[in-house]
Amino acid sequence: MIAFVVRRVLQSVFVLLVMSLLVFVGMYLIGNPVDVLINPEATQAERAATVAAFGLDKPMWVQYGLFLQSAVAGDLGRSFAYSTPALTLIAQRLPATLELAVVAMLVSILIGVPLGLWAGLRRDKLAGRAIMGFSILGFSLPTFWVGLMLIMLFSVQLGWLPSSGRGQTVEVLGIPLSFLTLDGLRHLALPALNLSLFNIALVIRLTHSGTQEAMLQDYVKFARAKGLANRRIIGVHVLKNILIPIVTVIALQFGALIAFAIVTESIFAWPGIGKLIIDSIRVLDRPVVVAYLLLTVTLFIVINLVVDVVYSLLDPRVRLSDAKG
Amino acid sequence: MPAASASSPVPTLAIEGLTTRFGTRSGTVTPVDGVSLSILPGQILGLVGESGSGKSLTGYSIMGLIDAPGRIESGSIRLNGRELFGLPAEEMRKIRGNRIAMIFQDPMMTLNPVLRIDTQMIESVLAHQDVGHEQARAMCRDALERVGIASPDERLLSYPHQFSGGMRQRVAIAIALLNQPDLIICDEPTTALDVTIQGQILYEMQKLCADTGAALLWITHDLSVIAGLADTVAVMYAGKIVESGTAQQVLGQPRHPYAHALIASAPSRNPRGQPLRQIPGMTPALINLPSGCPFRERCERATGACRQVPPLHTGEGRTLRCFHPVDVPVGAPA
Amino acid sequence: MRVATALATAAVDVETPLRRFARAYLASKVATFGLVLLCMVLFVAIAGPFLTPQNPYDLKLLDVMDSRLPPGEKSGDGKLTFLLGSDEQGRDMVSAIVYGIRTSVLVGVVSTAIALAIGLSLGLLAAYLGGRFDGFIMRLVDIQLSFPPILIALILLALTGPGLGKIIVALVAVKWAYYARSARSIALVERRKEYIEAATCLGLSTPRIIFRHLLPNCLTPLLAVTALQVASAITLEATLSFLGLGLPPTSPSLGLLISNGSQYLMSGKYWISVFPGVALLVVIVAINLVADQLRDVLNPRLQTH
Numbered sequence: 001m002i003a004f005v006v007r008r009v010l011q012s013v014f015v016l017l018v019m020s021l022l023v024f025v026g027m028y029l030i031g032n033p034v035d036v037l038i039n040p041e042a043t044q045a046e047r048a049a050t051v052a053a054f055g056l057d058k059p060m061w062v063q064y065g066l067f068l069q070s071a072v073a074g075d076l077g078r079s080f081a082y083s084t085p086a087l088t089l090i091a092q093r094l095p096a097t098l099e100l101a102v103v104a105m106l107v108s109i110l111i112g113v114p115l116g117l118w119a120g121l122r123r124d125k126l127a128g129r130a131i132m133g134f135s136i137l138g139f140s141l142p143t144f145w146v147g148l149m150l151i152m153l154f155s156v157q158l159g160w161l162p163s164s165g166r167g168q169t170v171e172v173l174g175i176p177l178s179f180l181t182l183d184g185l186r187h188l189a190l191p192a193l194n195l196s197l198f199n200i201a202l203v204i205r206l207t208h209s210g211t212q213e214a215m216l217q218d219y220v221k222f223a224r225a226k227g228l229a230n231r232r233i234i235g236v237h238v239l240k241n242i243l244i245p246i247v248t249v250i251a252l253q254f255g256a257l258i259a260f261a262i263v264t265e266s267i268f269a270w271p272g273i274g275k276l277i278i279d280s281i282r283v284l285d286r287p288v289v290v291a292y293l294l295l296t297v298t299l300f301i302v303i304n305l306v307v308d309v310v311y312s313l314l315d316p317r318v319r320l321s322d323a324k325g
Numbered sequence: 326m327p328a329a330s331a332s333s334p335v336p337t338l339a340i341e342g343l344t345t346r347f348g349t350r351s352g353t354v355t356p357v358d359g360v361s362l363s364i365l366p367g368q369i370l371g372l373v374g375e376s377g378s379g380k381s382l383t384g385y386s387i388m389g390l391i392d393a394p395g396r397i398e399s400g401s402i403r404l405n406g407r408e409l410f411g412l413p414a415e416e417m418r419k420i421r422g423n424r425i426a427m428i429f430q431d432p433m434m435t436l437n438p439v440l441r442i443d444t445q446m447i448e449s450v451l452a453h454q455d456v457g458h459e460q461a462r463a464m465c466r467d468a469l470e471r472v473g474i475a476s477p478d479e480r481l482l483s484y485p486h487q488f489s490g491g492m493r494q495r496v497a498i499a500i501a502l503l504n505q506p507d508l509i510i511c512d513e514p515t516t517a518l519d520v521t522i523q524g525q526i527l528y529e530m531q532k533l534c535a536d537t538g539a540a541l542l543w544i545t546h547d548l549s550v551i552a553g554l555a556d557t558v559a560v561m562y563a564g565k566i567v568e569s570g571t572a573q574q575v576l577g578q579p580r581h582p583y584a585h586a587l588i589a590s591a592p593s594r595n596p597r598g599q600p601l602r603q604i605p606g607m608t609p610a611l612i613n614l615p616s617g618c619p620f621r622e623r624c625e626r627a628t629g630a631c632r633q634v635p636p637l638h639t640g641e642g643r644t645l646r647c648f649h650p651v652d653v654p655v656g657a658p659a
Numbered sequence: 660m661r662v663a664t665a666l667a668t669a670a671v672d673v674e675t676p677l678r679r680f681a682r683a684y685l686a687s688k689v690a691t692f693g694l695v696l697l698c699m700v701l702f703v704a705i706a707g708p709f710l711t712p713q714n715p716y717d718l719k720l721l722d723v724m725d726s727r728l729p730p731g732e733k734s735g736d737g738k739l740t741f742l743l744g745s746d747e748q749g750r751d752m753v754s755a756i757v758y759g760i761r762t763s764v765l766v767g768v769v770s771t772a773i774a775l776a777i778g779l780s781l782g783l784l785a786a787y788l789g790g791r792f793d794g795f796i797m798r799l800v801d802i803q804l805s806f807p808p809i810l811i812a813l814i815l816l817a818l819t820g821p822g823l824g825k826i827i828v829a830l831v832a833v834k835w836a837y838y839a840r841s842a843r844s845i846a847l848v849e850r851r852k853e854y855i856e857a858a859t860c861l862g863l864s865t866p867r868i869i870f871r872h873l874l875p876n877c878l879t880p881l882l883a884v885t886a887l888q889v890a891s892a893i894t895l896e897a898t899l900s901f902l903g904l905g906l907p908p909t910s911p912s913l914g915l916l917i918s919n920g921s922q923y924l925m926s927g928k929y930w931i932s933v934f935p936g937v938a939l940l941v942v943i944v945a946i947n948l949v950a951d952q953l954r955d956v957l958n959p960r961l962q963t964h
Contacts, residue, residue: 140947142939258807293810
């Protein structure tokens with residue numbers, strides 16, 4: 001187990017380096033961010049001064065080297081647009097995005113699993129088919145459009161929920177969280193629903209096919225032969241078998257949720273890192289983009305690693321045959 | 326097989342005219358067609374037939390485990406005199422695993438891989454008996470000991486994949502015995518095991534049967550298993566019972582041509598150097614059965630009369646469905 | 660139980676594989692409906708310019724005085740009825756949507772085809788050749804697949820700027836890895852089969868074995884997945900265009916239409932955002948329905964009677 005983790009960590013560091021290089025080089029090639037920052041009527045001297053101040057006159061590999069040096073020390077450069085350290089900027093916005101993503105993930109499990117279970121057990125009845133039909137819709141609906149429609153319905157027409165921004169926050173361990181206040185929940189409702197839609201459909205389908213397959217297994221037949229109540233067969237025997245792969249997939253989707261939050265945050269003006277990255281890309285605020293990418297890469301790597309470890313803990317067949325080092 | 330009369334004991338299991346049908350896209354299939362048999366307490370009945378003869382489905386029908394597109398069409402299934410056909414689902418559930426237990430062919434698939442052994446055993450007790458958790462656990466431990474599993478306390482905390490095939494089947498047997506059933510249905514329980522383990526399991530089952538007085542319905546295609554084990558034998562072909570009687574009668578002097586050919590084709594009966602005897606042709610698909618006697622197209626004794634379904638002959642404690650039974654013992658030239 | 664049914668029906672099938680496939684596919688009314696819908700979409704995509712009352716991307720034809728008219732209104736010169744309204748530049752929504760569908764289908768199909776070609780080739784090669792090459796490709800694939808597609812596409816388009824060709828390249832770059840991995844796992848199974856052994860014994864050259872023997876047998880399982888990926892590519896393009904990072908503002912794109920219309924939602928001019936969204940939805944639902952049924956029909960394990 002230890003060897004496995006160590007190997008993965010080393011692999012991850014390698015990936016991180018490669019990504020940072022790619023991104024850095026890419027950003028370097030797309031023109032001079034200075035042009036965006038400086039008044040077009042600035043003199044040559046002022047230009048040169050700005051360029052020097054941001055270190056943009058040095059050759060690329062020197063810039064990269066400097067970048068790496070400070071990165072290891074925890075400094076990922078200063079935002080060109082905001083003049084604050086890029087990392088600080090991201091750290092400020094991160095809780096909002098994480099909150100959104102976590103709530104969306106929970107919603108998708110809490111709604112998706114029961115619905116999928118029901119659909120899997122009542123395959124040929126109307127309820128089952130309706131749920132599966134809805135799941136196709138959930139897959140097909142483009143997130144950004146649904147967000148707009150949600151705003152149109154709930155904010156404009158019905159006026160029940162606010163259409164933008166984050167609600168009141170409460171500090172928990174120094175991190176501002178908004179789902180603990182009623183106002184926060186009201187603001188969280190639409191964006192979280194929007195973000196979770198795709199995953200709800202995914203969970204429904206996974207649970208449905210998992211249940212279907214599980215019901216055909218011999219252990220279900222045996223459980224019935226033992227005279228166990230249906231509730232127990234489904235609630236314990238079937239559920240435990242299907243939950244493991246479902247949770248794995250959902251956890252892996254967490255990274256996608258964070259990425260897709262970009263769209264949701266744009267529509268709902270949610271102050272997270274998604275909105276930040278869009279704006280930064282538009283104005284070529286290189287340090288922020290690089291910092292964001294490195295952060296998300298790290299996040300995905302960590303998520304993948306955690307999921308692998310947890311999976312092996314959950315599935316006794318994997319855990320107890322420790323042959324895979 | 327004669328049903329209970331005033332002087333003989335009530336059979337643990339008495340089936341009469343059991344018929345189960347399946348509706349498929351290509352038509353209706355009847356894998357269990359008018360099956361009748363009975364087993365007395367402590368007796369072992371061997372139900373013999375090839376794959377597709379309907380023997381497993383007979384077992385499932387008794388348990389009430391037939392799902393759509395199949396259904397038990399008609400017939401009587403009496404357990405200790407109590408009629409099971411037509412019982413509401415909840416009543417049937419109380420009987421399953423309790424008064425009738427079933428052991429399946431492949432123990433790897435029948436035990437849930439992600440649940441511990443004790444979970445799977447204790448739930449069987451708690452579903453049918455009003456005892457506490459600790460007492461149930463003690464019962465499970467005892468059951469494991471009885472089937473010959475060492476260090477039962479440790480084993481209770483393990484998962485199925487940590488056991489060998491033979492041990493898993495012993496666990497399945499232990500589970501079957503937990504609620505002291507009157508009838509145990511064994512659906513080819515030794516087919517998936519090594520020959521040496523097979524022998525052990527057979528011995529265990531026989532002993533347990535004798536000890537507990539449970540009746541055993543042993544479903545198999547393997548004649549050698551039946552030979553040493555069963556008290557009575559019934560031979561199934563294409564959904565019908567073609568011959569039944571005591572083991573000595575059916576195995577020693579089979580009268581139905583199919584039963585005769587089946588027993589004659591066992592390699593152990595063949596003199597050295599002689600070609601193995603075979604039954605010509607193939608088992609018919611159930612959707613495509615010939616009219617009358619289902620064995621007619623492969624039988625060398627068939628005549629025009631066999632286009633009618635042969636009636637059931639009973640007598641001398643055995644039953645037979647044939648117009649032209651064989652009268653010579655197995656092994657002698659026909 | 661199922662054994663009995665399988666045995667019973669085995670004797671009856673005498674159809675050709677194609678007929679059997681068609682029958683199995685059309686068995687579902689929903690899937691048939693999806694197929695019909697898909698054909699309609701394709702028809703619109705191909706015949707579009709001949710059907711629409713107006714070429715909405717020919718700037719000379721647009722009149723800003725016609726802008727933001729609700730559905731059913733006529734244009735200023737009376738020649739045109741805006742059946743679904745007009746957008747803020749005076750474009751007829753029906754025409755704009757048709758052109759948008761054209762673009763979506765084009766981008767979806769082309770990017771998927773190229774990504775499939777690349778991914779399939781690499782996957783097959785990796786499976787067949789094994790060793791270091793296989794390890795290298797798969798490492799690349801794993802790394803890429805651990806990142807959400809939208810992120811990669813976003814970065815690429817940020818670097819290259821908007822444009823039709825560029826968006827196709829970005830989509831290809833995002834999707835190839837998925838095909839490579841699927842193709843490789845299928846090929847690994849197929850590779851062990853006897854017909855490959857036979858081909859090797861016959862002394863056929865490696866490229867011939869891979870492309871004439873291995874490839875056709877790996878295609879069928881990939882079919883359903885590919886169809887789904889087309890839908891995914893179309894959604895991705897629309898999302899990127901919506902965010903302003905996809906197609907340039909003067910090209911037809913459903914995402915752009917929706918984006919432009921979003922500012923008018925509050926004032927009740929819903930048609931500029933809603934209708935293109937519905938059109939996008941129809942296209943994607945159609946593809947998903949067909950792909951779903953393809954997958955169920957082509958997967959022998961899921962076939963229950």
